[in-house]
Amino acid sequence: MIIQSKSHPYSVESFDDLASALDASSLPERSHWLVDQVLLQHHAAAFRGRLPELRTVLIEATEERKSYEAIGPVFLDLLGKGLKRDGNLVVVGGGVVQDIGCFIATVLARGIGWELVPTTLLAQADSCIGSKSSINIGSFKNQIGTFYPPHRVLLCPATLRSLPWDEIRSGVGEIIKFQLLTGESEFRELMRDLASLSGQPQAIAKWIHRSLEIKKGYIEEDEFDRGRRNLLNYGHTFGHAYESATHYGIPHGIAVVLGMLTATYVSIQMSMTDHAHFDDVRTQLLPWCEPYGDLLAKVDLDEVVLAMRRDKKNTVDGVNCILTRGFGKMEKRRVDIDRVVAPSLQAFIKRELH
Numbered sequence: 043m044i045i046q047s048k049s050h051p052y053s054v055e056s057f058d059d060l061a062s063a064l065d066a067s068s069l070p071e072r073s074h075w076l077v078d079q080v081l082l083q084h085h086a087a088a089f090r091g092r093l094p095e096l097r098t099v100l101i102e103a104t105e106e107r108k109s110y111e112a113i114g115p116v117f118l119d120l121l122g123k124g125l126k127r128d129g130n131l132v133v134v135g136g137g138v139v140q141d142i143g144c145f146i147a148t149v150l151a152r153g154i155g156w157e158l159v160p161t162t163l164l165a166q167a168d169s170c171i172g173s174k175s176s177i178n179i180g181s182f183k184n185q186i187g188t189f190y191p192p193h194r195v196l197l198c199p200a201t202l203r204s205l206p207w208d209e210i211r212s213g214v215g216e217i218i219k220f221q222l223l224t225g226e227s228e229f230r231e232l233m234r235d236l237a238s239l240s241g242q243p244q245a246i247a248k249w250i251h252r253s254l255e256i257k258k259g260y261i262e263e264d265e266f267d268r269g270r271r272n273l274l275n276y277g278h279t280f281g282h283a284y285e286s287a288t289h290y291g292i293p294h295g296i297a298v299v300l301g302m303l304t305a306t307y308v309s310i311q312m313s314m315t316d317h318a319h320f321d322d323v324r325t326q327l328l329p330w331c332e333p334y335g336d337l338l339a340k341v342d343l344d345e346v347v348l349a350m351r352r353d354k355k356n357t358v359d360g361v362n363c364i365l366t367r368g369f370g371k372m373e374k375r376r377v378d379i380d381r382v383v384a385p386s387l388q389a390f391i392k393r394e395l396h
């Protein structure tokens with residue numbers, strides 16, 4: 043698959059095993075490596091003999107490390123190990139390591155070549171294309187960022203065998219979003235396939251590729267997220283508020299699923315859809331959220347509303363969110379917090395999560 047970008051076109055190539063993906067990186071004699079240290083432990087055999095010690099930086103994939111404050115030492119480490127303008131950075135990890143690597147590749151020497159080996163389901167099915175980097179500063183999440191795609195994406199679904207089940211479900215959340223945005227038959231086919239997913243995550247390869255095909259359509263039309271790409275935020279306005287109110291106790295993609303259910307519920311209040319559609323989607327999605335639906339049911343509603351008021355995309359009295367008229371019919375709408383959002387959240391959280 044080739045993705046068109048205002049920076050440069052880039053390819054997404056698939057590999058059967060991690061070692062082959064690592065071997066396929068360009069310029070092995072000039073590349074520096076930024077690698078998720080947990081991943082390295084899980085796949086030590088694939089990495090053996092492939093990481094030049096003097097040109098490798100290992101990193102912990104945490105939100106603290108993905109911050110403006112913590113990223114300076116990573117720059118220094120890579121510069122100290124000789125990374126220069128004509129170099130190439132191979133980034134191996136999930137969304138956290140991707141965000142750090144993309145940010146560094148964008149600003150180091152005003153832009154160096156970089157390649158990405160995404161290793162979580164979320165990174166493989168979603169974040170590996172689309173050009174974005176997002177870095178935290180202080181308590182503000184993802185507030186600093188750039189648009190700069192990798193030069194190649196080297197994709198290996200077999201790497202997911204070591205990924206914890208919650209992280210798999212987090213990636214599934216974004217995959218569900220892409221199918222809900224596309225249409226009813228696609229969504230139902232996905233839900234049938236997911237029923238047999240547990241214990242064999244490699245079976246999800248088909249849905250990784252379908253998700254990327256769908257995302258490609260959005261980002262090639264609106265790479266800088268000023269129009270149609272906004273629809274990919276379906277579930278995110280409420281999901282982010284749930285993540286924030288639970289102090290990131292809910293994995294991102296699962297919060298997005300809960301957010302999509304909330305958006306569907308709010309859409310009923312806005313006379314855009316009916317309760318039958320909500321019940322249909324709810325019955326299928328809620329099992330994917332356990333036990334986090336129960337966690338959300340205990341959350342302080344005021345915290346959620348406060349998080350929405352603080353979100354930079356919203357104002358104190360209005361929320362900009364993606365609502366739905368049914369499968370494949372999403373629309374960006376502005377919704378009043380006090381009159382619509384707060385009462386809808388109250389009813390959704392208290393009544394619809396069991």
Ligand SMILES: NC(=O)c1ccc[n+]([C@@H]2O[C@H](COP(=O)([O-])OP(=O)(O)OC[C@H]3O[C@@H](n4cnc5c(N)ncnc54)[C@H](O)[C@@H]3O)[C@@H](O)[C@H]2O)c1
Pocket residue numbers: 078079080081084102103104105108135136137138139140141161162163164165168169170172174175176184201202203204205206209212294
């Ligand atoms: N830039 C974008 O477009 C974009 C899009 C969505 C999300 N994000 C960001 O991505 C981050 C979340 O990323 P994520 O969900 O990919 O997870 P992650 O990078 O936080 O990784 C989750 C955990 O899995 C481990 N891990 C990674 N690969 C593994 C593997 N194959 N086997 C075993 N363990 C493995 C990591 O060490 C970590 O402990 C958030 O910071 C979010 O803001 C970025």
